[in-house]
Amino acid sequence: MITLVIVSALLLALAAGKACASDHEALLLSLNKQLLRSVDTQDTLPNPSVHIALRLSTYHNLAKESKYLNRLKAEFHDDIEKSLRNNELVVGRLALYILALKSSCHDLESVHLTHNEIKESLLIHLKKEMEEEKQNIAFGHRPKTNYYQYSLGILALCVSGVRVSTHVSQKLIHAVEHRQIKHGESLCVDSHAMAGMALQCLKDEGTAVKNTAELDRALANIKQRLLDSKRTDGHMGNEFSTGLAVQALMAMGSQMEECGSAMEALRADVMKGTYHNPMAVSQVLPALHQRTYLQLKSQECCNEDDTLTIDADSASEVLPSHGQVSLQVEVIKSNGASSVFSIHVPTGSSLFEALNLLQDKQTGFTFSTEDSLWGPFLSVVNEEQARQTDRRYWHISSDGNSLKQGIKDYKIDSAQNITIKNTGY
Ligand code: B12
Structure with a gap:
């Protein structure tokens, strides 16, 4: 009886292991x-x-x-x-x-x-x-x-x-x-x-x-x-x-x-x-x-697999956003001068879209970006450039927490204060 229990437990563990391995393969694919x-x-x-x-x-x-x-x-x-x-x-x-x-x-x-x-x-x-x-x-x-x-x-x-x-x-x-x-x-x-x-x-x-x-x-x-x-x-x-x-x-x-x-x-x-x-x-x-x-x-580049295809229906669907959220944007320039701007943006907008809306409102906020392998890098804000040659950049945070993503990827899902600060490194 005990042997039977152990064998069943082992079989279950093996099956789980296999499921785990195939989950990993599916995720990778x-x-x-x-x-x-x-x-x-x-x-x-x-x-x-x-x-x-x-x-x-x-x-x-x-x-x-x-x-x-x-x-x-x-x-x-x-x-x-x-x-x-x-x-x-x-x-x-x-x-x-x-x-x-x-x-x-x-x-x-x-x-x-x-x-x-x-x-x-x-x-x-x-x-x-x-x-x-x-x-x-x-x-x-x-x-x-x-x-x-x-x-x-x-x-x-x-x-x-x-x-x-x-x-x-x-x-x-x-x-x-x-x-x-x-x-x-x-x-x-x-x-x-x-x-x-x-x-x-x-x-x-x-x-x-x-x-x-x-x-x-x-x-x-x-x-x-x-x-x-x-x-x-x-x-x-x-x-x-x-x-x-x-x-x-x-x-x-x-x-x-x-x-x-x-x-x-x-x-x-x-x-x-x-x-x-x-x-x-x-x-x-x-x-x-x-x-x-x-x-x-x-790297040898011979006898390689050639089976990877893109599924016709796999393009991700963009859901329409509902409602607006309020956003406060504070800009702190290199001399410490601060200016604050407020705007309402559609929920789920990227920070890039939000900053564009703010710029279009002509409240005095302007910005420009430089392309990089990660996407747009915020380089000029309110006519001040934070230049890498001077070892400065515009550091971005939300409610005091440093953003882990850039302006194009970061999504605004709730009301928050964004701080854009000219910072030395
Ligand atoms: C060095 C570095 C910096 C330096 C770049 C200047 C310099 N000359 O050293 C400084 C300190 C300025 C910096 C800033 C930021 N960084 Co940075 N950075 C890096 C790092 C370590 C190497 C980048 C690099 O040289 N790549 C090699 C070259 C060949 O690629 P490249 O695209 O031409 O490089 C340029 C861009 O990458 C750009 N850059 C650097 N960081 C970021 C971040 C974003 C979002 C963008 C669009 C561009 C960008 O600066 C590079 C030099 O010109 C990467 C690590 C990584 N895993 O890639 C993180 C990394 C790219 N940074 C990151 C982040 C989050 C930022 C900030 C948004 C932080 C913040 N809260 O403010 C800011 C950018 C804000 C803005 N103004 O848009 C994340 C991005 C993650 C993501 N999902 O987007 C990474 C992956 C680090 C991490 N693990 O969190 N960064």
Whole structure:
């Protein structure tokens, strides 16, 4: 009798395990389809991070992926050259572009950037920009871009088999040791994750570094900080850093058990529909597939699945909103001067739509944005620009809580006070 009970319990547990595994597969497939659907949108620039996530997936739609790669090589490539003409550094975007080409096993030497009439391979150009960033850290104590992009730069060079100079890697190791990697005021989980993957790649490749013990210490520190960032609900940092944190922990050799609750949190987020911005999906999908950017090193692109399709009826339905909510918008300029504006907006409007309505009312509120891979970044408010070159940005909060999303994604579901403050970082 007891044997029968144990056997039945085991069978039940096995069945539950199977159901769990097939739920996970179904969730992955739906997120994969959601990302694939986003590549059909022509109104924004193609995003290399989206391409990388599609290529690291188990399921593929090879025709759509190849079409998207061609768009990256035309439109995204042109956008990078445009930035170079404006004398901007392109470290992060160029690194993602290289990783995207690598993810499709594209010959990197056949793609060139033209700048000041000089034609250079992508990797040579990235190497030069990394040298420039290294100088910025040496003289200004931080990169011109940020440590997230600096890490992406090292990662892209390393994954492509290009030797990273010891001076370049040492600057990242030093920044980790001295807790200089932040997002606003707090320790940046996303950037630690990227730094972890970059440094792990150097370690795996046996790239010479200034001090091997220091590299190991930095990796151990990163791992510990990522694990320490775990909240009671399983997230590491927040909903939008957890995917990268899990990916980095896997790259750094953590066992799946260490990431179990974070994976659970990610799955719960997917089911809640937290990830609708393609950039967010692209940073979560590899972790859910248990793949990491380091695997791009040995990407082979042969005998791939080609079964991924978009369901005809899967486009999400937008429900009409009911009622209005009141919104107060306070703008605090760099000199501390504050102005407050009030408006009623349809429930469920995005903050972007709400700010547009406020601007149209001609009450003195004006704003403009810059495009980024995450969508519109608020850059000018009431004719004051918070410039990244001056290390300033418009920080946005609602009822005192820092927003976890940008103005296009954040939805106004109830009455609230939005504060937009010119902040240094
Ligand atoms: C560095 C960074 C910043 C820096 C950027 C300036 C700089 N030069 O360092 C600063 C501190 C200014 C910043 C601000 C904000 N950030 Co930020 N940021 C990052 C980080 C760590 C790296 C971005 C990057 O360089 N990417 C690489 C390059 C290749 O991509 P890119 O698109 O060209 O990069 C630019 C944009 O990403 C833009 N940017 C940075 N943050 C955000 C956030 C949003 C919503 C948008 C539209 C653009 C944007 O600045 C980058 C440099 O020019 C990411 C982490 C991540 N997981 O992506 C978070 C991240 C993108 N930020 C985030 C958030 C929430 C914000 C803020 C909205 C915070 C707030 N409450 O005010 C603000 C933006 C407000 C605004 N004015 O619109 C979230 C976005 C999540 C989401 N679902 O949208 C992320 C994912 C961090 C997180 N895990 O919460 N950020």
